Amino acid sequence: MSAKKFTAAAATALAAATSLAVPAHANVAPKTFPGVNGPLTVTTGQDNLLHFGSSTPGGGGTEQMPSSRIADAEWAPDGSRVAYVDQNGSVISARFDGSDPIVVAANAGASHPTWINGGSLIVYAHGGSLYSVPSLGGAVQVLSAGHQPGDQDSAPQGGANGSMVFQRKTNGATWVWTYNGYTNAAARVANTNAGTQPSISPNGRTIAYIHEDLNGLPQVFTVGVDGSNPTQLTTDAKPLQKNDTPVWSSDGSLIAFAAAGAVVTIKPVRGPVENTVAFVTGRISWQPNADMSRPPSTSNPVNLVERLDGPDRIGTADEVSGWSYGNQQANVVVLARQDIFADALAGSALAARFHGPLLLTPTGNLDPRTLAEIQRVLKPGGFVYVLGQTAAISAHTFNQVAAAGFRPSRIGGNDRFDTAVDIAKTIVPDYTHNPVTILAATGLNFPDALAAGAVAGSRPNTVVVLTSDTKMPPQTQAFINAVPQRAVFGVGGGAVTALSSVRMAATRVSGLDRFETATFVAQTFFSGPQVVGIATGFNFPDALAGGALAGRVGGPLLLTGPTGLPSETADYLNHASGSVSDAIMFGGPAVIDDGLQNQVGDLIGQPNQWVYARNNPGAHTGPR
Structure with a gap:
C-alpha cells in the first residue's frame, strides 16, 4: 500500500479520534497568513479552474484543479496548497499547481473550507453547523464555537494565530462571531447585527463584512474584533451592485469583494477608489507569498x-x-x-x-x-x-x-x-x-x-x-x-x-x-x-x-x-x-x-x- 493510498483511504479509519491526529499538548507555531500579496484567485463553482485576477477581461489566466468542478477555494497559510469543495461536496486539498490532491473530508456537503491553527485544521460549513478536520484528513468533529440549538452557522474565514470569523443566525438575527482554534473561545462581535460574509485581517484586529446601508444596499464595513469603530467603507448607490464576500489581501493593505459581476479591490478606508481586478465572481482568496528579503516570522510565511x-x-x-x-x-x-x-x-x-x-x-x-x-x-x-x-x-x-x-x-x-x-x-x-x-x-x-x-x-x-x-x-x-x-x-x-x-x-x-x-x-x-x-x-x-x-x-x-x-x-x-x-x-x-x-x-x-x-x-x- 502506497503512502498516497494510505492518506486517502486510511486516515479516518486509523485516526478514529482527533486525539490521535492532533497531539493533545502540541506546541504549535503561530504561523499566519501575512506576507507578500500573491495572485488573487476566484472560484465560480461552475468549472474546475482557479481564475486569477487581472485588470482586463480574460487576462489573468487559470489553473486547472484535479476535479470536474470546484468551489469555495482558499489558500493555505503559506500558499503551498489550496482547499476547495469538489462536485461531490468533498473537501479536497491540492498543491498550488493542482498536483497531489488528497480527500480531506469525503462527501461532506461542505462549503467555505478555511485553514486555521497555522494550517493544521480545515474548518467548513454544512447544514447550519461548522466542522473541523485535520488538514491531512481524519476524524471530523463538530466545532461548537458556542453553537446552541437552532443556530445557523456559515461562512467561516480563518486568520492569524488560530483566529476565525463566521456568521451566526440566531432567532432570525445574524451576527458576526469570532472563534480561536487554540483556546476554543467564541464571542459575538458587538455592532455587527445583520452583518454577513466576514473576513478577518492578517493582523487579527479588524473584520471586514457586508451590511446594508440606510438605503438597503449591501456595503463593505469594517469593525474591530472587539466591536469597536464600525466603519462603512463603500457607498455604492447602484441597486445592482450587490457587494459581497469581502476578503483581505495577504499583507492587509487591500480588501477584495464581489460587485456587479466582477471583483474589485479597495483600501480599508472610507470612500476608497475601487479597482476592478477580475471579471468573474465566486469565492475570493489571496495566495500568500513569502517575502524572501526578510527572515521567517509570524508575519512572513517563509x-x-x-x-x-x-x-x-x-x-x-x-x-x-x-x-x-x-x-x-x-x-x-x-x-x-x-x-x-x-x-x-x-x-x-x-x-x-x-x-x-x-x-x-x-x-x-x-x-x-x-x-x-x-x-x-x-x-x-x-x-x-x-x-x-x-x-x-x-x-x-x-x-x-x-x-x-x-x-x-x-x-x-x-x-x-x-x-x-x-x-x-x-x-x-x-x-x-x-x-x-x-x-x-x-x-x-x-x-x-x-x-x-x-x-x-x-x-x-x-x-x-x-x-x-x-x-x-x-x-x-x-x-x-x-x-x-x-x-x-x-x-x-x-x-x-x-x-x-x-x-x-x-x-x-x-x-x-x-x-x-x-x-x-x-x-x-x-x-x-x-x-x-x-x-x-x-x-x-x-x-x-x-x-x-x-x-x-x-x-x-x-x-x-x-x-x-x-x-x-x-x-x-x-x-x-x-x-x-x-x-x-x-x-x-x-x-x-x-x-x-x-x-x-x-x-x-x-x-x-x-x-x-x-x-x-x-x-x-x-x-x-
Missing part, C-alpha cells in the same frame, strides 16, 4: 529547513538539546549509551514527556561535553534519568553525574524489554486505572520504536513497549494486560505479528519497510503538524535525540536515506505542506546529504520560498 548536527553523535545530541532548551530550562535530562540502542529505544518518549533532552555518553565515563550540556540545561540538584543497568551506563558514570551536583536515577531492567516497561511505568504510574495508549514496536531494531517514540512524547498517557521482533516477551505482555483501559497499536510488521501471536487486539500501523512504517505512523498520529523531524533510517543516535525534540513540538519523526528522500517520506511532506513550516534534519552531511535540504524545502512550501539554517535555534520562531 518556510524553514534546519539542520542540527555536531562532529559526532554526542555533539549532535547536544545541538538538539540546545535547540529545545535554554539555560537551566529543562526539567530533567535523560542519559543513554551512545553505541547501542537497546535500553534507549523508549527513552525519547520519556525525555519529551518530562521536558528534557536526551543526551548520549560512552558506557564507562561521562563525556565532558555531555556533562557541560547537563550543567547548562539543568538546575543543580535536577534529576538525570540513566537508561539501562551498569552494562549500559556504568556505576562510575552514574557517580560522575551525582558528583556534579545532580540526582541520577537509573531506569533499567534485566534487558531492553524490562527497561521499556520500566520507562512506561515511569511515564504513566497510574496505568492500572487510567486510559493508556500503548505503541508496541520491535526491540531488535531501532527505526519503528523511534518513530513511535515521537508519538509517545507528543501526548499524555502514551508509551512505547518492545517486542522481540515477532515474539512477545512475557514482561511486555504482562504490562499490556495490566492496563485495563488501553488502546494498542502495532508499529511495524514484527510487532503486529507478536501482538497477534498472543491474541492481543491492536491497530496495525505498518508498511513494507522502515520508511513506509514511519510515514504511516506520521499519518496516523500527526495529521496537521507544524514541525517535522527527519533522520537517517540507517543508524539510531540522531533519530534518538531528534525523536525527543519532534515529540516535544508535536511533530513526527520521518526517516530518509543519505542522498534522497524515499518516496513515502516525500509524499507525506508534500501532503502536509499546508501546515508544515519547519523541517529539521538531524545529523551532518555524512548521514543526510546537503542536497536533501533543497528537496525538503520545495516539498513543504512553494518552490524557493524557504530558507536554510544550520545549528541556529534562533531561526525557529514558534514555541519549542
